[in-house]
Amino acid sequence: xxxxxxxxxxxxxxxxxxxxxxxxxxxxxxxxxxxxxxxxxxxxxxxxxxxxxxxxxxxxxxxxxxxxxxxxxxxxxxxxxxxxxxxxxxxxxxxxxxxxxxxxxxxxxxx
Amino acid sequence: xxxxxxxxxxxxxxxxxxxxxxxxxxxxxxxxxxxxxxxxxxxxxxxxxxxxxxxxxxxxxxxxxxxxxxxxxxxxxxxxxxxxxxxxxxxxxxxxxxxxxxxxxxxxxxxxx
Numbered sequence: 001x002x003x004x005x006x007x008x009x010x011x012x013x014x015x016x017x018x019x020x021x022x023x024x025x026x027x028x029x030x031x032x033x034x035x036x037x038x039x040x041x042x043x044x045x046x047x048x049x050x051x052x053x054x055x056x057x058x059x060x061x062x063x064x065x066x067x068x069x070x071x072x073x074x075x076x077x078x079x080x081x082x083x084x085x086x087x088x089x090x091x092x093x094x095x096x097x098x099x100x101x102x103x104x105x106x107x108x109x110x111x
Numbered sequence: 112x113x114x115x116x117x118x119x120x121x122x123x124x125x126x127x128x129x130x131x132x133x134x135x136x137x138x139x140x141x142x143x144x145x146x147x148x149x150x151x152x153x154x155x156x157x158x159x160x161x162x163x164x165x166x167x168x169x170x171x172x173x174x175x176x177x178x179x180x181x182x183x184x185x186x187x188x189x190x191x192x193x194x195x196x197x198x199x200x201x202x203x204x205x206x207x208x209x210x211x212x213x214x215x216x217x218x219x220x221x222x223x224x
Contacts (some may be wrong), residue, residue, distance in 0.1 A: 004153075034212070043201055043215040044154065045113075087153055098167055099144065099203075099213060101153030 001026050006088050006102035014110050017078050021105045023088030024070045032091040033064055035073050037084045038104065044087055047073075078109045113137065115204050115216035123222045124192050132187045132219045134202035142166070142208055143185040145177060148199040148218075160185055161208065189221075197223045 006023045013019045025033075036044035048055065050062040050071050061074040075082055088102040114137035124130050136143055142161045146154035156169035160179035174190040183204070189196055199220050203213035 041199075041220075043113075043217050046212060046214065049212065098156045098159065098169065099146075099154075100156065101146075103151070103153045 002102075003027060003092075003100045004088055004090050004102040006105050008103055008105060010106040010108055012108045012110055013078055015078055015080060017109075018074065018076045019078055019107065020075075021073045021086055021088075021107075022070055023072070023102050024068075025088075025090045025100075026069065027090070027092050027100075028066075028069065030069075030090045030092050033071050034089040034091070034099075035060075035062055035071075036087040036089055036101075038087055039084050044101075047086070075107075078107075080109050080111060083107055083109045113204075113214035113216065115140075115202065115214055117200075117202055117216040117219050119219060120217065121220045121222075123224065125224050126192055126194060128192050128223075129188065129190045130192060130221060132189075132200050132202075132221070134185045134187070134204075134216055136183045136185070136202075136204035137206070137214060139183075140204035140206050140214075141183055142205045142211070143179055143183065144203045144205075144213060145185070145187045146201040146203065147171070147196075148201060149195075150198075154201055157187070192223045194223050197221060 033050035035047040038044045054063045085104040116135045144159040145157040148154040158168040199218045203215045205211035
């Protein structure tokens with residue numbers, strides 16, 4: 001089983017739609033969680049950290065469920081500019097703190 | 112921008128050669144991590160340096176090695192290049208130690224022929 005699993009997509013949605021991504025992780029010792037966005041052939045950029053209480057940043061909402069070991073990202077009112085790959089990241093204290101990435105979920109927002 | 116820079120941006124090598132990739136962290140960031148991202152995959156952790164010491168390593172062979180310098184810039188060295196080493200190599204720095212949020216540089220795209 002992979003340490004972090006994501007549906008690779010692609011998710012093709014119309015502008016204005018709401019779309020949700022889930023990510024599951026296998027290591028219960030995981031301490032922090034993030035969503036990164038990666039545009040084609042570019043570096044990952046931090047979208048948001050994910051907190052146990054859930055957090056929201058504009059049109060983006062992230063949730064963490066430690067009991068079921070998954071995190072989610074909800075994007076409301078999708079824009080064309082949201083088209084990218086969304087990477088789920090788990091920070092595991094294994095000797096050091098290392099980021100474990102999912103393979104990413106591709107989102108394409110259509111006009 | 113994250114303030115993390117990498118050089119070169121692109122590189123072409125042949126199998127068996129050696130390569131050195133460089134990363135300059137944000138000012139004051141004492142931790143740097145290196146990742147390999149193959150096409151269609153998420154980044155894979157290679158190793159991390161904290162205050163000039165290796166602080167953890169992923170499942171990469173010893174021909175992948177690194178250094179961190181007193182100014183916290185860093186190098187990734189790969190010996191005896193193989194075709195499968197073709198990938199985007201990313202470095203990421205963090206301010207408050209290994210557990211802190213990581214910020215990525217633009218990457219070096221390595222092609223091994």
